[in-house]
Amino acid sequence: MEETTKVPRQHKIHFRTLILSDLHLGTKDAQARELLDVLRGIHCDKLILNGDIIDLWSLQRKNHWSPAHTAVIRRIMKMAEKDGTKVIYLRGNHDDFIRRLIPLVLDRIELAEEHIHVAQDGRKYLCIHGDAFDTVSVNLRWLAVIGDISYQILLDLNRVYNKWRAWRGKEYFSLSQAIKAKVKTAVSYISSFEEHLQTLAARRGCEGVMCGHIHKAEDRMIGNVRYINSGDWVESLTAVVEEDDGRLRVVERQELLQRIADRRAAFEAAKVTSTSSGEANATISFVA
Numbered sequence: 638m639e640e641t642t643k644v645p646r647q648h649k650i651h652f653r654t655l656i657l658s659d660l661h662l663g664t665k666d667a668q669a670r671e672l673l674d675v676l677r678g679i680h681c682d683k684l685i686l687n688g689d690i691i692d693l694w695s696l697q698r699k700n701h702w703s704p705a706h707t708a709v710i711r712r713i714m715k716m717a718e719k720d721g722t723k724v725i726y727l728r729g730n731h732d733d734f735i736r737r738l739i740p741l742v743l744d745r746i747e748l749a750e751e752h753i754h755v756a757q758d759g760r761k762y763l764c765i766h767g768d769a770f771d772t773v774s775v776n777l778r779w780l781a782v783i784g785d786i787s788y789q790i791l792l793d794l795n796r797v798y799n800k801w802r803a804w805r806g807k808e809y810f811s812l813s814q815a816i817k818a819k820v821k822t823a824v825s826y827i828s829s830f831e832e833h834l835q836t837l838a839a840r841r842g843c844e845g846v847m848c849g850h851i852h853k854a855e856d857r858m859i860g861n862v863r864y865i866n867s868g869d870w871v872e873s874l875t876a877v878v879e880e881d882d883g884r885l886r887v888v889e890r891q892e893l894l895q896r897i898a899d900r901r902a903a904f905e906a907a908k909v910t911s912t913s914s915g916e917a918n919a920t921i922s923f924v925a
């Protein structure tokens with residue numbers, strides 16, 4: 638893997654906070670390279686890893702750990718060590734092995750069950766993976782495991798189906814997203830999820846809740862609670878950022894890449910201008 642610290646800080650885009658969830662490192666569907674491109678161009682004060690970062694469930698079945706996955710972990714460690722980023726790793730249901738360790742603070746890296754993020758405007762957001770709101774995975778763990786295996790099959794199917802679509806010249810279609818949307822509505826677990834979420838936010842004195850788990854980025858009001866979901870790095874490639882002006886937003890990989898590219902281009906342009914103006918005198922005297 639490429640060295641990750643060569644990009645100078647001035648070349649990077651800055652966020653007060655970056656929230657990522659559901660990287661599922663250790664599975665073959667984790668989009669680790671795609672994430673690395675983004676992480677290398679970002680400097681943030683705080684990084685919240687909202688669960689399912691290392692997929693131990695899947696690793697125990699089949700090991701798909703790759704050098705790109707190691708590079709992601711290494712980049713995160715570097716952010717804590719070199720950039721001074723405070724890293725908060727929250728337990729997910731696929732990495733619940735860290736449950737035995739929490740709460741634990743290792744210098745700038747903190748492992749926890751949940752975290753209250755105070756935004757620039759003073760509003761409090763409860764950050765929690767979100768499986769606790771998922772009545773299926775809490776009460777029927779065996780069903781959740783079966784669901785997880787069928788999700789894997791679905792992802793495999795999705796890949797084959799989209800290869801066929803690409804061959805036919807058709808655009809990408811997420812079979813798994815479509816089926817999941819249908820199934821979850823049918824189970825009507827959504828309403829109980831919303832109730833749960835509002836109760837917990839009230840109990841923690843928070844105006845908002847930030848989750849992962851469902852692999853679908855969202856930003857909407859549930860009653861008087863702002864619910865923000867950072868999505869995942871398996872399919873949707875989304876994150877939540879807290880901009881320098883304090884706005885919390887859901888962002889897609891494409892936007893992040895564009896901003897990183899713009900930043901680099903602006904920096905390079907500034908460098909060229911300063912060198913050419915430095916050479917200008919020499920040119921003028923030569924002409925004279």
Ligand SMILES: [Mn+2]
Pocket residue numbers: 688689729730731766768849850851
């Ligand atoms: Mn999860």
